[in-house]
Amino acid sequence: MRHTIVLAALSAVSLVAVVPAGAAGQGAQDKPAAQPATQTSTTAATNPSAPQVYFIWPYDGSVINGGKFWVRMGLRNMGVAPKGTTVPNTGHHHLLIDTELPSMTEAIPSDRNHLHFGAGETEARIELPPGKHTLQLLLGDMNHVPHKPPVLSKKITITVR
Ligand SMILES: [Cu+2]
Numbered sequence: 001m002r003h004t005i006v007l008a009a010l011s012a013v014s015l016v017a018v019v020p021a022g023a024a025g026q027g028a029q030d031k032p033a034a035q036p037a038t039q040t041s042t043t044a045a046t047n048p049s050a051p052q053v054y055f056i057w058p059y060d061g062s063v064i065n066g067g068k069f070w071v072r073m074g075l076r077n078m079g080v081a082p083k084g085t086t087v088p089n090t091g092h093h094h095l096l097i098d099t100e101l102p103s104m105t106e107a108i109p110s111d112r113n114h115l116h117f118g119a120g121e122t123e124a125r126i127e128l129p130p131g132k133h134t135l136q137l138l139l140g141d142m143n144h145v146p147h148k149p150p151v152l153s154k155k156i157t158i159t160v161r
Helices: 002-037
Strands: 052-057 070-075 088-098 115-116 123-127 131-140 156-160
Touching: 052 131, 070 088, 070 131, 088 123
Parallel strands: none
Antiparallel strands: 052 070, 070 123, 088 115, 088 131, 131 156
């Protein structure tokens, strides 16, 4: 199983690289990605090959001194691609700060509480004022709309000192 996940991750990296080439590179990339994609009928909790977005850093409960920190965003079984990319099974990260989930059927808002990483970034330097803050990741498609079913992380709480 471990091996399958590694293959999927590698193919996700390749997807980003072939984006400008369009559909030409797609066929070759479909082989390793197709295996997990056909098994996504159950949730991430029960199916290790379901798409999953998660925080690499910070951890839930982290205490951040000074308020500036890197957020590192992880994605399994899908590929990160810039906004507007039409390759299937890709999307870009959105960081939700101190807010509830937005609509799952419309474009994710873009404001101080909803940060878009439309260039395909997987890490970002964030600054937050002192206090407790919640962070949650939500993947959006080429039009910033959550996938069906939505690919979202657990909501974590951090404390800034
Ligand atoms: Cu977006």
